[in-house]
Amino acid sequence: QQQVKQSPQSLIVQKGGISIINCAYENTAFDYFPWYQQFPGKGPALLIAIRPDVSEKKEGRFTISFNKSAKQFSLHIMDSQPGDSATYFCAASSQAGTALIFGKGTTLSVSS
Amino acid sequence: NAGVTQTPKFQVLKTGQSMTLQCAQDMNHNSMYWYRQDPGMGLRLIYYSASEGTTDKGEVPNGYNVSRLNKREFSLRLESAAPSQTSVYFCASSPTSGTAYEQYFGPGTRLTVT
Numbered sequence: 001q002q003q004v005k006q007s008p009q010s011l012i013v014q015k016g017g018i019s020i021i022n023c024a025y026e027n028t029a030f031d032y033f034p035w036y037q038q039f040p041g042k043g044p045a046l047l048i049a050i051r052p053d054v055s056e057k058k059e060g061r062f063t064i065s066f067n068k069s070a071k072q073f074s075l076h077i078m079d080s081q082p083g084d085s086a087t088y089f090c091a092a093s094s095q096a097g098t099a100l101i102f103g104k105g106t107t108l109s110v111s112s
Numbered sequence: 113n114a115g116v117t118q119t120p121k122f123q124v125l126k127t128g129q130s131m132t133l134q135c136a137q138d139m140n141h142n143s144m145y146w147y148r149q150d151p152g153m154g155l156r157l158i159y160y161s162a163s164e165g166t167t168d169k170g171e172v173p174n175g176y177n178v179s180r181l182n183k184r185e186f187s188l189r190l191e192s193a194a195p196s197q198t199s200v201y202f203c204a205s206s207p208t209s210g211t212a213y214e215q216y217f218g219p220g221t222r223l224t225v226t
Contacts, residue, residue: 009152032213043116043202043217044155089154093213099145099170100212104154 003027004092006103013110019077021106023090026071030092034100035064035075038087047088048075080110114138116218118203124224125193133188133221135203143206144186145215146170146178148199155202161186162209193225 005024013019025033034049050057050064050073057064063076077084090103119134137144146158147170157170159178167178175197177189186205190197200222204215 006154034213041219043204043219044215045217046214049213091213099157099160100215102155104152 003101004090004103006090006106008106009104010107011109013077013080013108015080015082015110015112017080017110019080019084019108019110020074021088021090021108022072022074023103024070024072025092027092027094027101028071029094030101032093033064033066033073034091034093035062036089036091036102038089038105040086044089077108080108082110082112084108085110116203116205116216118201118218118221120221121219122222124226125190126226127194129193130189130191131193131223132190133201133203133223134185135187135218136185137203137205137216138184139205139207139216140183141205141207141216142183143209143212144180145204145206146176146186146188147202147204148172148197149202149220150199158188158201193223195225197223198225199223 035047036044037047038044061078066073087105087107089105091100093100116137142163145160147155161167161180164183179187200220202220203218206215
């Protein structure tokens with residue numbers, strides 16, 4: 001079963017626009033929600049992460065919004081740039097668990 | 113610091129052949145992981161090692177074996193490769209199993225089985 005559902009599968013945004021990627025989870029035992037960024041031919045890299053006791057976390061142009069009651073979280077990329085073109089994965093983990101559950105990924109293309 | 117290194121970068125196998133994918137980390141991390149990445153499927157966990165001396169199955173372990181050789185090294189073995197194992201394989205590490213959200217990935221091995 002897919003425990004973390006991610007949408008959309010692909011996204012095209014104009015330079016300077018806002019990119020929004022959404023994820024939903026089922027397991028209420030998850031207690032950490034990271035986002036990973038992957039460029040072509042490279043391994044994924046941790047971008048930003050949030051705990052469920054925080055509703056929003058911002059790092060530069062990247063913001064995670066978290067809705068615990070809806071079991072949803074999203075990544076917003078403000079002022080999107082061509083260099084942001086990559087695949088983004090949401091994920092979830094629990095301290096009691098020993099692994100990370102990934103969404104299926106969103107391929108973002110920022111056109112100049 | 114090299115981080116997480118993987119060898120080889122590319123490999124082509126014939127059905128039935130065996131091979132071992134090597135992974136090493138120099139960050140003194142306790143936990144290590146093997147994933148496969150297929151188009152539209154995201155990253156799926158094959159096996160993980162929460163600490164030296166332990167290994168556990170992930171979501172898709174069939175057809176694979178692993179060895180945690182020491183704290184630094186975690187290898188993945190395909191005993192009899194099948195075309196369904198054509199994929200990109202990533203090794204990752206995290207400081208502890210309790211910090212699984214913070215994983216550091218290697219550059220990947222692109223494997224084709226014909």
